[in-house]
Amino acid sequence: MNSVVLRYTNLMVITLIVLSLFSFALAYLFPGHPIENLTGLSTEQLASGYQHAFNYASGESLLVQYWHYMAALFNGNWGFSFHTGLPLYEEIKHVLPASIELSAYALIISVLVGIPLGFLAALNHHKTTDYVLLSVSVLGYSIPVFWLALLAIMGFSLQLGWFPLSGRISLFYEVPVETGYIVLDILLSDIPNKRSALLDVVQHSILPTLSIAVVTTTLIIRITRRSVIETLDTEFVQAAYARGLSTYQVLVRHGIRNALIPIFPLLAMQFTTLLTNAMIVETIFSWPGLGNWLIQAIYHQDYPAIRAGMLTVSALVVVFTMSIELTIRLMDPRRRRVRRGTI
Amino acid sequence: MILLDVKNLTLELELAGEWVKALDKINLVINQGQIHALVGESGSGKSLIVKAIVGALPNKRWKITADRMNWRGQDLLSMSVQKRREIVKSDISVIFQNPINSLDPLLNLGDQLKQSINIAALPKHLFWQRNQYKNRRVEELLHRVGIKNHERFLKTYPHQIPSNLLQKFMVAMALASDPKLIIADDPTRGMEVTSKAQILRLLSRVNQVKDTSILFVSHDLLAISSMSHCMTVLYSGQTVETGELQQLRKRAYHPYTQALLDSAPSFRKDLPPKSPLTTLAGTIPTLHHLPIGCRLGPRCPRARKECVVTPSPRKIHGHYYSCHYPLHWAGR
Numbered sequence: 001m002n003s004v005v006l007r008y009t010n011l012m013v014i015t016l017i018v019l020s021l022f023s024f025a026l027a028y029l030f031p032g033h034p035i036e037n038l039t040g041l042s043t044e045q046l047a048s049g050y051q052h053a054f055n056y057a058s059g060e061s062l063l064v065q066y067w068h069y070m071a072a073l074f075n076g077n078w079g080f081s082f083h084t085g086l087p088l089y090e091e092i093k094h095v096l097p098a099s100i101e102l103s104a105y106a107l108i109i110s111v112l113v114g115i116p117l118g119f120l121a122a123l124n125h126h127k128t129t130d131y132v133l134l135s136v137s138v139l140g141y142s143i144p145v146f147w148l149a150l151l152a153i154m155g156f157s158l159q160l161g162w163f164p165l166s167g168r169i170s171l172f173y174e175v176p177v178e179t180g181y182i183v184l185d186i187l188l189s190d191i192p193n194k195r196s197a198l199l200d201v202v203q204h205s206i207l208p209t210l211s212i213a214v215v216t217t218t219l220i221i222r223i224t225r226r227s228v229i230e231t232l233d234t235e236f237v238q239a240a241y242a243r244g245l246s247t248y249q250v251l252v253r254h255g256i257r258n259a260l261i262p263i264f265p266l267l268a269m270q271f272t273t274l275l276t277n278a279m280i281v282e283t284i285f286s287w288p289g290l291g292n293w294l295i296q297a298i299y300h301q302d303y304p305a306i307r308a309g310m311l312t313v314s315a316l317v318v319v320f321t322m323s324i325e326l327t328i329r330l331m332d333p334r335r336r337r338v339r340r341g342t343i
Numbered sequence: 344m345i346l347l348d349v350k351n352l353t354l355e356l357e358l359a360g361e362w363v364k365a366l367d368k369i370n371l372v373i374n375q376g377q378i379h380a381l382v383g384e385s386g387s388g389k390s391l392i393v394k395a396i397v398g399a400l401p402n403k404r405w406k407i408t409a410d411r412m413n414w415r416g417q418d419l420l421s422m423s424v425q426k427r428r429e430i431v432k433s434d435i436s437v438i439f440q441n442p443i444n445s446l447d448p449l450l451n452l453g454d455q456l457k458q459s460i461n462i463a464a465l466p467k468h469l470f471w472q473r474n475q476y477k478n479r480r481v482e483e484l485l486h487r488v489g490i491k492n493h494e495r496f497l498k499t500y501p502h503q504i505p506s507n508l509l510q511k512f513m514v515a516m517a518l519a520s521d522p523k524l525i526i527a528d529d530p531t532r533g534m535e536v537t538s539k540a541q542i543l544r545l546l547s548r549v550n551q552v553k554d555t556s557i558l559f560v561s562h563d564l565l566a567i568s569s570m571s572h573c574m575t576v577l578y579s580g581q582t583v584e585t586g587e588l589q590q591l592r593k594r595a596y597h598p599y600t601q602a603l604l605d606s607a608p609s610f611r612k613d614l615p616p617k618s619p620l621t622t623l624a625g626t627i628p629t630l631h632h633l634p635i636g637c638r639l640g641p642r643c644p645r646a647r648k649e650c651v652v653t654p655s656p657r658k659i660h661g662h663y664y665s666c667h668y669p670l671h672w673a674g675r
Contacts, residue, residue: 238400241398245428
């Protein structure tokens, strides 16, 4: 087991190093002076006041420069934004929790809805329920996210007025930032109207969450359905029926575990889709998250911000995917090291 | 006493939009305490019969009809699914031919064995004694099939165990519910001689000691002749000949049975050394290209014009055969 953890950690670290190399290369690939792209400060500013903050060793070999870049990265010294002039590390620390919150809600909803519906479709294979669910999922999968979000805004916020248009929380509530996760912040804070603030947050997050969750849910329905159908076709499930177990018993004892094992790695792969969709939806709903922030940075040709944002997003994806894969790997007894018993 | 009585069992499968009779009017009678062999080439529908009896057909489209399919006087086909499962659970066990695929890969062997113990058959106990009792029973079962190191064995997963041990484990699982009928679907497939002998001896012993009937599905004629009382020969989904083993060996009426017996050199006393073995020309037809009438027709050395009509089974001294022109039969 230790060797497996070691191997996955190793793989993860190497991937992250490659990513950091790429982000370092971006400084040279973007137009402009590399030191400006890295620090977000003009050469004059660097010369005048900020020299103490950076130790970039320009003029040295690329390897030495990379070493200094990494040192600055780990010190939380990620440079400054061209556009706002604020330190990037602080900015990302501020916007990242909002994105994680949104994606997490969407992921939880799509798992909670998608897996049971997938099971339902598979258990009614070749019946009306199956066909209905399948066609609904094709429909949901084919709708572009940005269009769906716009429709949702038009219908539910403008015409019906059920949900607010944009943002994360109404301006009436002043929640002091502690963790960046707004629900946690409200619970930790001592503002007078906690309950209504929470309700407001929930109202704000419903539309963006649902617009992201639709695509992921339909994907999960399809993955689950396929996996369950395949599991129910295997010989050991038939053998269980032949032993006189009822459909329910077969499903609980043998079906669910065996069907879920192949689902989770595929689910982890859907995380990137989820994150991309979250970025688009954030822009539409003016959700103050990483996606919105990154797209603004791209508009403003804010090279240091693009570099830092890209590194953060990709690191997030890599860490998430790897941890899911590792969990699955450790859970699956088939892939444990074979120790032949002597009998 | 008749345990299982199947008459004219027909199983139709849908293949590429057409309904094909994968099993055509199968007759099978199993008496209490008997070892009944079911012989046939690969693809003759042996496993389908097994699955049809226990009601574990794959989730594809199929139709099943029979004049009679009785388990100790109760009709299996007309009863509710629930009831049928109960009967199968308490009275019938199946040893599947492919142990590694027939076991759940994610559960350890101990859990799987405990699942097949029939709780209803346990003596009166309180719920906290149940697990203890099950553990004792599991241990006893494993020892019975010749697995000594039970503690370690029960904690392992199917893929960690060599297949002959798994096969013994399948036998233990089949014995767990103290069934009245064990259906052994090719239990010795791909085994080397010693393990094979162990399994066969085990099955015979269970038959003798507990008076358990065994439906022994195989194509190993030598094994069959050493232990079974009756034999049913199957060809391409049709029962060709049924009877007591000794009678069948002495005097087979159906050309296919004769060809089958001739193809096994151990049954031929008169076979000179280095002479070619007799075989039937051709191969068993696929489900897409089944001949009409007697399905052996195209391969049969004695086929004539009448063979395009399916022969009805005829009986001589408890010996059934389905052939228009039987061997040893000068009457026609």
